[in-house]
Amino acid sequence: MTTRVFVATADAGALSVGAEAVADTIGAEAAARSQDVTIVSTGSRGLYWLEPMVEIEAPDGGRRAYGPLTPKDIPGLFDAGWLAVGTAGQESGLALGPTEEIPFLKQQSRFTFARCGIVDPASLDDYRAHGGLKGLTAAVDMTAEAIVQAVTDSGLRGRGGAGFPTGIKWRTVLQTSADRKYIVANADEGDSGTFADRMLMEGDPFVLIEGMAIAGLAVEATHGYIYLRSEYPHAIARMNHAIGTARAAGVLGTDVLGSGRAFDIDVRVGAGSYVCGEETALLESLEGHRGQVRPKPPLPAHEGLFGRPTVINNVVTLASVPFVLAEGPQAYADVGFGRSRGTIPIQLAGNVRHGGLFEAAFGMTLGTLIDDVGGGTLSGRPVRAVQVGGPLGPYFPRSLFDTPFDYEAFAASDGLIGHGGIVVFDDTVDLAHQARFAMEFCAIESCGKCTPCRIGSTRGVELVDRITANRTTGNRSTDHSDRMSDITLLEDLCETMKYGSLCALGGFAPYPVMSALTHFPEDFGASRERSTAAE
Helix, strand or coil, rough: CCCCEEECCCCHHHHHCCCHHHHHHHHHHHCCCCCEEEEECCCCEEHHHCCCCEEECCCCEEEEEEECCHHHHHHHHHHHCCCCCCCCCCCCCCEEEEHHHHHHHHCCCCCCCCCCCCCCEEEEEHHCCCCCCCHHHHHHHHHHHHHHHHHHHCCCCCCCCCCCCCHHHHHHHCCCCCCEEEEEEEECCCCCCCCCHHHHHHHCCCHHHHHHHHHHHHHCCCCEEEEEEECCHHHHHHHHHHHHHHHHCCCCCCCCCCCCCCCEEEEEECCHHHHHHHHHHHHHHCCCCCCCCCCCCCCCCCHHHCCCEEEEEHHHHHHHHHHHHHHHHHHHHHCCCCEEECCEEEEECCCCCCCCCEEEECEEHHHHHHHHCCCCCCCCCCEEEEEEEECCCCCHHHHHHCCCCCHHHHHHHHCCCCCCCCEEEEECCCHHHHHHHHHHHHHHCCCCCCCHHHHHHHCCCCHHHHHHHHCCCHHHHHHHHHHHHHHHHHHHHHHHHHHHCCCHHHHHHHHHHHHHHHHHHHHCCCCHHHHHCCC
């Protein structure tokens, strides 16, 4: 009897720490010992501090996990009989027990990533066997209006950053008349510390295809594009393979699942410009132009790709839709917090002990995510700050760790959830340097369309440089006066960029700068008393 062994060789993160070498060694050892083993390539479960993680299928269909492994560990595990004995490797700390009982996994509510790390991402049959296509099968028997209503009732909001209600966006496109309409998946994942889109496309590509097909039926669009950045070569290959497989099986094409309705998808590879994650710059790039933002109105829902009504959603948003159609909108709406319904894939990165992807219902506090789920810092030093929402997200001090993870609570604290990425810093971080990085990042990535972003970010770098230079040298009284004047000027500049920029790149760059100034004024040479007075 063959034993199935699962290794995350389909995931770029696991590959980067040696998953392929571990899989090759398992295959060689099994052959040398005449043991019947089938190695299944999967995506990652998102427990990245345990990768390369290997799972052995037990006779009852459950799985036992081992990790993190190196090729040197494999012969000893074979000697201990790991294929048959669930406790093999315990003495070395490599045995993790039943996979689903690992606390990091057990605490999660996996709706969108339910199959990631479990199925063979190359197999449509495996996808179907684990509940895939159930949502699309339901959708082909529904009217467009009924599909839109189901998504509206679920309370699903865009997971790409803005949190705009998905049902409202879809209804706008449905009600706009045109000879053609489009679905665009924004897979230009560029936020620091985020990897949910990549992980999903590599580990469960058919769920994105299914979500886009449902969106097509909902708004009467016949074609979709996945705008995927060139830095994700494994995801590009995986999506192209999955689209070909889906097309051959009748999931895509002129007759979606025998419905008589057409929908097909193509992948377009972007060059990796951060601003092309902004929806109008993305459309420009898709049309073959330079990736610059367009003024609004018109909204893309009215005049989007090639001037036609277009749904643009993030990968996780579209991949959440099959669950809504398969299980019903109420099942999705029943979990969450306040107006933030359903689940959010949170990505823990930076100086954190248990880095990885954690999908949970909205509402967990930031402190629980950092201290309990993430296990604190990898360095063992105290957590001083976390940045939520990518390179343009604000820095939160420990005094804000009671903030629930939902859109409204974060907005009330001058924060943003963004794409769900959290980057952790210990007490060695210099927040003035981090503020400079935000301005420098904006200056480098600006498309140049508007003056507040293009010029303001460059002046911002210069101001932070003057402030940090003056905090340590020269005549103390003169330096103090100059420093306070420059800090006031930096605050004014942030106001101009926030309200005068054409898109979120320039408009959000002030968030990390102002949060650093507000919560960590001592890093700029200012006193906490001045910060309080300024508020």
